[in-house]
Amino acid sequence: MVGVLQTETYLYDPDLLLKLDFHQSPAKFNPFISAACPGETWLKVRPLKDGDYDRGFLQLLSQLTHVGPVSRTLFLTRFSQMKASGDYFVTVIEDTRKNEIIGAASLVIERKFIHNCAIRGRLEDVVVNDTYRGKQLGKLIVVTVSLLAQYLGCYKMSLDCKDKLIKFYESLGYVLIPGNSNSMTIRYDESPAVKNNLTAFKRPTPLANTPTAVNVAAGVTADAGDNCQTVSLEFNS
Numbered sequence: 621m622v623g624v625l626q627t628e629t630y631l632y633d634p635d636l637l638l639k640l641d642f643h644q645s646p647a648k649f650n651p652f653i654s655a656a657c658p659g660e661t662w663l664k665v666r667p668l669k670d671g672d673y674d675r676g677f678l679q680l681l682s683q684l685t686h687v688g689p690v691s692r693t694l695f696l697t698r699f700s701q702m703k704a705s706g707d708y709f710v711t712v713i714e715d716t717r718k719n720e721i722i723g724a725a726s727l728v729i730e731r732k733f734i735h736n737c738a739i740r741g742r743l744e745d746v747v748v749n750d751t752y753r754g755k756q757l758g759k760l761i762v763v764t765v766s767l768l769a770q771y772l773g774c775y776k777m778s779l780d781c782k783d784k785l786i787k788f789y790e791s792l793g794y795v796l797i798p799g800n801s802n803s804m805t806i807r808y809d810e811s812p813a814v815k816n817n818l819t820a821f822k823r824p825t826p827l828a829n830t831p832t833a834v835n836v837a838a839g840v841t842a843d844a845g846d847n848c849q850t851v852s853l854e855f856n857s
């Protein structure tokens with residue numbers, strides 16, 4: 621029987637990553653690395669592929685937050701939706717020795733009417749496999765998607781993070797803007813069943829199970845305290 625070589629699909633054009641100038645980033649890499657040359661022959665920085673379902677992509681994301689039992693069909697449907705929109709730049713680091721995804725970060729483009737119909741970027745879902753941390757891969761994946769945002773014409777990029785990560789993002793050029801860096805949230809997934817699956821997360825104690833006006837108000841302020849800050853990166857136009 622002749623084997624059929626099944627080609628995989630990239631979420632976005634991988635050549636985009638070769639056009640990024642890592643010397644433009646304020647991040648200090650020692651030794652210097654970039655998306656094109658990540659420092660080891662077995663490391664590859666590239667767009668997400670549909671085949672990454674079998675390379676532990678979702679297992680990696682579960683080191684960041686609750687993922688749930690995402691079936692292959694559900695994954696592929698979401699992948700197709702993201703690709704069709706053209707606004708999702710999920711970027712990964714693969715350990716090609718193991719055929720395993722060990723780092724990820726997403727740039728999501730938001731289309732605006734303001735600033736003459738400008739676009740801005742949001743940095744989401746940053747994670748490095750815990751056995752690979754402390755080797756510059758977090759910096760590498762964040763700088764990659766941040767430079768990509770700039771290359772694509774975003775006027776700024778922002779992210780929400782816990783207080784303990786502010787220094788990490790500051791070292792990559794992100795700033796807390798005094799008086800304008802609060803992150804506010806209303807959660808719609810606080811049913812008891814969902815909450816039971818989320819016990820690993822730090823939840824503010826005032827949040828009750830039902831979305832009364834008082835509880836929603838509590839939810840709004842919950843993540844804005846010691847838990848979350850918004851930091852942003854402005855690009856010179």
Ligand SMILES: CC(=O)SCCNC(=O)CCNC(=O)[C@H](O)C(C)(C)COP(=O)(O)OP(=O)(O)OC[C@H]1O[C@@H](n2cnc3c(N)ncnc32)[C@H](O)[C@@H]1OP(=O)(O)O
Nearest residue numbers: 744745746747748753754755756757758759779781784788
């Ligand atoms: C927008 C968002 O998605 S926020 C969510 C961020 N993700 C998470 O919290 C998931 C769990 N954490 C991780 O996956 C990783 O710890 C990451 C992605 C935060 C960092 O990945 P790493 O590969 O370890 O980072 P890297 O080796 O590039 O470290 C860069 C610097 O940040 C520092 N740093 C890394 N992680 C942390 C942390 N959790 N707290 C404080 N400092 C940190 C390192 O000490 C290092 O400092 P140095 O350059 O002075 O030596």
